[in-house]
Amino acid sequence: xxxxxxxxxxxxxxxxxxxxxxxxxxxxxxxxxxxxxxxxxxxxxxxxxxxxxxxxxxxxxxxxxxxxxxxxxxxxxxxxxxxxxxxxxxxxxxxxxxxxxxxxxxxxxxxxxxxxxxxxxxxxxxxxxxxxxxxxxxxxxxxxxxxxxxxxxxxxxxxxxxxxxxxxxxxxxxxxxxxxxxxxxxxxxxxxxxxxxxxxxxxxxxxxxxxxxxxxxxxxxxxxxxxxxxxxxxxxxxxxxxxxxxxxxxxxxxxxxxxxxxxxxxxxxxxxxxxxxxxxxxxxxxxxxxxxxxxxxxxxxxxxxxxxxxxxxxxxxxxxxxxxxxxxxxxxxxxxxxxxxxxxxxxxxxxxxxxxxxxxxxxxxxxxxxxxxxxxxxxxxxxxxxxxxxxxxxxxxxxxxxxxxxxxxxxxxxxxxxxxxxxxxxxxxxxxxxxxxxxxxxxxxxxxxxxxxxxxxxxxxxxxxxxxxxxxxxxxxxxxxxxxxxxxxxxxxxxxxxxxxxxxxxxxxxxxxxxxxxxxxxxxxxxxxxxxxxxxxxxxxxxxxxxxxxxxxxxxxxxxxxxxxxxxxxxxxxxxxxxxxxxxxxxxxxxxxxxxxxxxxxxxxxxxxxxxxxxxxxxxxxxxxxxxxxxxxxxxxxxxxxxxxxxxx
Numbered sequence: 046x047x048x049x050x051x052x053x054x055x056x057x058x059x060x061x062x063x064x065x066x067x068x069x070x071x072x073x074x075x076x077x078x079x080x081x082x083x084x085x086x087x088x089x090x091x092x093x094x095x096x097x098x099x100x101x102x103x104x105x106x107x108x109x110x111x112x113x114x115x116x117x118x119x120x121x122x123x124x125x126x127x128x129x130x131x132x133x134x135x136x137x138x139x140x141x142x143x144x145x146x147x148x149x150x151x152x153x154x155x156x157x158x159x160x161x162x163x164x165x166x167x168x169x170x171x172x173x174x175x176x177x178x179x180x181x182x183x184x185x186x187x188x189x190x191x192x193x194x195x196x197x198x199x200x201x202x203x204x205x206x207x208x209x210x211x212x213x214x215x216x217x218x219x220x221x222x223x224x225x226x227x228x229x230x231x232x233x234x235x236x237x238x239x240x241x242x243x244x245x246x247x248x249x250x251x252x253x254x255x256x257x258x259x260x261x262x263x264x265x266x267x268x269x270x271x272x273x274x275x276x277x278x279x280x281x282x283x284x285x286x287x288x289x290x291x292x293x294x295x296x297x298x299x300x301x302x303x304x305x306x307x308x309x310x311x312x313x314x315x316x317x318x319x320x321x322x323x324x325x326x327x328x329x330x331x332x333x334x335x336x337x338x339x340x341x342x343x344x345x346x347x348x349x350x351x352x353x354x355x356x357x358x359x360x361x362x363x364x365x366x367x368x369x370x371x372x373x374x375x376x377x378x379x380x381x382x383x384x385x386x387x388x389x390x391x392x393x394x395x396x397x398x399x400x401x402x403x404x405x406x407x408x409x410x411x412x413x414x415x416x417x418x419x420x421x422x423x424x425x426x427x428x429x430x431x432x433x434x435x436x437x438x439x440x441x442x443x444x445x446x447x448x449x450x451x452x453x454x455x456x457x458x459x460x461x462x463x464x465x466x467x468x469x470x471x472x473x474x475x476x477x478x479x480x481x482x483x484x485x486x487x488x489x490x491x492x493x494x495x496x497x498x499x500x501x502x503x504x505x506x507x508x509x510x511x512x513x514x515x516x517x518x519x520x521x522x523x524x525x526x527x528x529x530x531x532x533x534x535x536x537x538x539x540x541x542x543x544x545x546x547x548x549x550x551x552x553x554x555x556x557x558x559x560x561x562x563x564x565x566x567x568x569x570x571x572x573x574x575x576x577x578x579x580x581x582x583x584x585x586x587x588x589x590x591x592x593x594x595x596x597x598x599x600x601x602x603x604x605x606x607x608x609x610x611x612x613x614x615x616x617x618x619x620x621x622x623x624x625x626x627x628x629x630x631x632x633x634x635x636x637x638x639x640x641x642x643x644x645x646x647x648x649x650x651x652x653x654x655x656x657x658x659x660x661x662x663x664x665x666x667x668x669x670x671x672x673x674x675x676x677x678x679x680x681x682x683x684x685x686x687x688x689x690x691x692x693x694x
Contacts, residue, residue: 068536068540068563069559071135072134072135072136075508076136076509080137080138083139083140087139088445089143094349100392101154102150102154103161104152104153106152110123111191119188120167120191120291122287127275137281137552140448140547141450141548144284145549148282148287149165152198153202156340156385157338157340157384159175160173160387161174163195167187167219168283168287168390170184170389171186171223172389173196175203175206179206179207179209179313182227183212184219184221185226185227186222187218189226189295190223190226193226196208196227208228214389215330215331216250216329217250217253218254221297222295223294225295225297241312242302244304244323244329247298248581250296251296251580255580256591257359259686261358261360262687264357266557267553268358269283269288270283273560279556284450284451285348285350285390285391285451307319318336319331322368324363324367325367325368328361332344332375334382339384340383340384340385340386341383341387342387343375346372347407348391350391351449351453352452353456354460355463362460364464365412365415365464366416369411372407375404376404383400384400385400406440410437410441413437415461418435418458419465422466427462428462428466428470449547450548450549451550481523482523482694495525502518502521503534506534506538514535515539526693526694532693536559539555539559562693566688566689566690567688571685577648580651582616583627586618589682592682593624593625595623599622602620602621603619603620603637604636605636605638606632607640608641609642609644610643611645615629615630617632637670640668641666641667642660642665642667
């Protein structure tokens with residue numbers, strides 16, 4: 046999982062009273078019927094997960110609220126106190142309520158002797174393995190404040206021990222962002238403390254949500270329900286955990302790369318045997334066995350829910366086939382050598398037979414999704430058509446850890462179709478369709494006008510046909526965004542769809558859409574990419590490239606030189622035909638302007654701690670050549686903010 050921070054601090058939205066915003070409405074009779082029916086068709090008699098989620102509990106804070114140095118709340122489990130009720134409310138799918146309650150457990154847990162996890166202190170888990178003289182920390186959460194709080198909880202009950210190594214299982218921010226909260230980067234740079242990661246980690250960690258960072262951050266607000274109140278009619282969970290913390294994100298580059306399956310490493314007496322799984326749940330990821338202890342870490346390649354083949358916030362489509370094959374390899378490599386399995390979300394699995402069954406179901410889940418989607422694609426069906434009727438086999442359907450709380454059968458099937466065949470479904474009528482606003486104006490005109498559509502849609506709403514209401518009234522909203530009755534009806538339909546869905550991220554998308562239809566879009570500042578200092582200079586210039594106003598840039602050709610005094614790097618950066626290009630390792634004697642600065646200065650500019658004019662005034666940047674040309678170049682760069690509309694035009 047990678048996601049930028051929510052739009053507003055959790056402390057400003059968590060537990061928001063329902064009177065603070067317009068809506069939400071109660072569950073309708075149709076929604077009550079849907080959720081009641083679901084409760085009768087799922088194996089709620091199987092409560093083993095509740096025992097496993099609480100097994101090995103050591104302690105926690107009685108009121109788990111984490112603040113930053115300024116006193117702002119960055120993590121608040123107290124706002125989820127409503128989950129103390131065992132029976133689900135009408136406004137939450139009973140299966141999602143079950144998952145939300147399981148993810149509500151928090152604290153320090155012993156997995157096996159010498160292995161501990163801090164769970165519920167962020168979206169992900171921090172795992173701590175005790176060595177001969179200190180500890181190995183695995184995956185330091187999203188933010189430094191939560192990571193430090195998690196480590197303090199461990200120290201309070203196991204004694205203060207030095208961190209001998211830090212390990213990242215994969216390249217998503219919830220598994221590295223809190224690094225500076227548990228180790229000192231100076232110790233790492235001095236070579237006294239290794240940071241271990243799979244090969245390719247750094248490239249993917251900083252790149253995945255940089256070029257499309259603004260759009261991803263905006264959609265992540267919907268995916269995690271950033272602006273929703275927390276409660277039975279609002280945000281209850283995110284499937285993998287409660288939500289993302291909103292503290293300080295850091296990135297300490299790794300010093301040790303795991304490059305191949307079968308590689309062994311020993312740190313402070315802790316022996317590990319690795320399996321590389323690139324292109325599974327993350328572009329750079331790995332599983333690993335602790336052979337002396339018969340304990341397996343499955344990173345995020347397994348979890349207690351169906352994962353995403355593509356995330357709703359947006360990402361490159363993952364390879365469900367490779368994912369399944371990696372899990373098969375895991376079984377072959379480690380299955381007979383494992384008595385306990387833990388991952389970096391949710392709770393562990395104990396017992397060789399239980400671990401084997403868990404891995405086989407997870408393996409077959411992704412393989413079945415892949416193969417049966419491909420079978421039907423080859424019969425001429427489209428992703429949307431396949432998703433509408435796709436059913437899992439009973440053994441998968443009834444396994445709680447295969448349920449769609451985060452990924453879903455519907456959007457995973459469509460993702461697999463997208464991976465192989467792309468966005469176009471093959472019907473030429475949809476090859477060059479009108480965009481939403483233009484099409485909506487015509488649809489509404491053909492249907493007799495906005496008022497007529499809303500009147501008919503209201504009857505469909507009263508009949509509980511919320512999917513159709515959302516689909517048809519969307520045209521009215523896009524044709525006439527000021528039509529208040531349409532906006533309210535659309536919000537009401539999305540709300541009921543949210544109440545009915547088992548999937549946490551679908552629920553958050555639906556309820557965020559309803560919230561913004563009623564309350565508008567929050568103004569947000571420009572996005573500053575986390576880990577900007579870890580970007581290569583090639584990546585920095587690529588980021589500048591996607592900010593250039595292309596039509597304006599076609600007015601001229603510009604060649605600039607860039608010299609970095611602290612790293613010795615040189616670049617020629619050109620703008621021609623409206624596009625940027627760059628070449629490393631040389632300067633162009635005919636360049637219009639040469640910019641000389643330290644990479645550390647550029648890092649501060651990227652992080653927003655200094656602005657370009659101030660750096661120039663302070664003498665941190667030297668310019669030689671045509672300054673007007675440089676001003677033209679920077680004038681091409683657009684500021685983007687994650688506050689663009691989604692449910693309105």
